[in-house]
Amino acid sequence: MASDIIAWFHENGRTLPWREPGFSAWGTLVSEFMLQQTPVSRVIPHLEAWLERWPTPADLADSPPAEALRAWSSLGYPRRALWLHEAAVQITERHAGVVPDDVDDLLALKGVGDYTARAVAAFAYGKRHPVVDTNTRRVIARAVQGQAEPAPPSRGRDLAAMEALLPESDTDAHDFNAGIMELGALICVAKSPRCGQCPVSARCAWLADGSPAYLGPVKAVQKKYEGSxxxxxxxxxxxxxxxxxxxxxxxxxxxxxxxxxxxxxxxxxxxxxxxxxxxxxxxxxxxx
DNA sequence: GAAACGTGGGA
DNA sequence: TTCCCAAGTTT
CATH class of the missing domain: 1.10.10 (Arc Repressor Mutant, subunit A)
Known part of the structure; x- marks a missing residue:
């Protein structure tokens, strides 16, 4: 399955700022903070302005948090901006201003959790780690487990499921991590998946089983924003x-x-x- | 583990 | 119009 997804990704992956050659590890970290629960299309303009103003962690650490919050603008979840500023201070103090490449060092940064730590290690530094986001979890749930939707997140289970699929080489692991996320974002989407365009449709357990409806626990409904x-x-x-x-x-x-x-x-x-x-x-x- | 945490776009 | 969803993390 991995080789099909990697081939599909090479052909169909989007051109995005963080995939350009020479994009910095700091840029990757900033992009991952912004992308937490926020669509790509809304992130890109803010990311570019942010990196122009603060090209390094030390640059951000030297500015007051207020400026980070203003630049964050209406991206939502503004505590991410506060945490990113704090992470920049930590990187400056503990890592001489260089974004760390070690998962445990990354996890120790404010606002960096299981996903972001491995995404930075894998995407910015090319290290072989399973990267599991909501797209990855959905693709695995369908293609491997035959479920319409993933079960509620479980750190150990999710990492193990991805590790079992991850190619051995650093390069292939990188492309598979990025590719399966991209597949979930473009093809194996939450509603109305485009199975006709899917590179693994022939091997998808969910499709083979007739695309059965999801029977697991009901996920919490997002509360109404208006009046909240x-x-x-x-x-x-x-x-x-x-x-x-x-x-x-x-x-x-x-x-x-x-x-x-x-x-x-x-x-x-x-x-x-x-x-x-x-x-x-x-x-x-x-x-x- | 559940709940809280913004905002905007698409169906 | 209303509902769903979007590269999660923290407490």
Whole structure:
């Protein structure tokens, strides 16, 4: 199966910034942070602007977190920007400004988990590690396990399932990691998979079984955004990004009518370090 | 392990 | 319009 996917990837993989020759390990790390739960099309413009402004981890570490949060703009989950800034500081302090190539060193960085650590080691440094994201999990669930959808994530099980498929050589392992993700992103998609264009359709356990419906545990439904705490937090963050002096309590009050929810959202942002109380009153983005 | 965490685009 | 989904991590 691996060789089919690798061949398909060479022919059909997209041209993306992080696949260009000479793209830096730092660029890969930044791209992986941005791509966490965020589509490629929204990431690309922000990634390019980010790397132009902060070409190295040390450059970002030298800027205040507030600037990282402003550059993050409306990409969503702004704590990723805070964590990326913190990771840049850690890289500068612990690794002489060089993005580490060791999975355990990467895992020790703020905001870097099982996926991102292995993605950087594999994609930026060419090391042989199983890289498992949501696309990979879906392709394996279908092609290997015959299930319409993957079971709930399980670190050990997921890594073992990918390891069992991973080619021996570093080069093939790299292309397979990238290729199976790409296959999940373009062909073996969550809804209405394009099995007619799939390079492994002849060997897909799910297709062979007649594409049975998913019978496993029901996954948690994403809560409605409209009216949620997330929306209120987003509105406050937007105001803080736009302001270059403290945002007053009165200004925050205009953003959301419900005082209880508004207070809960602001307190959450303060607890997360995304907002800080200013000595002159009001609130700002973090500058420390 | 579940829940929380943004935002926007496509069906 | 409403719902689903998108290269996850942290607590």
């Amino acid at each position: 705490d997330r929306q209120v937090r987003g509105l406050i963050m937007k105001e803080l990004r736009a302001a270059h002096k403290p945002v007053t309590t009165a200004e925050i009050e205009t953003l959301w009518p419900d005082a209880v929810q508004r207070t809960r959202a602001l307190d959450g942002l303060l607890a997360d370090g995304l907002a800080v109380a200013s000595a002159q009153g009001g609130y700002t983005l973090p500058h420390g």
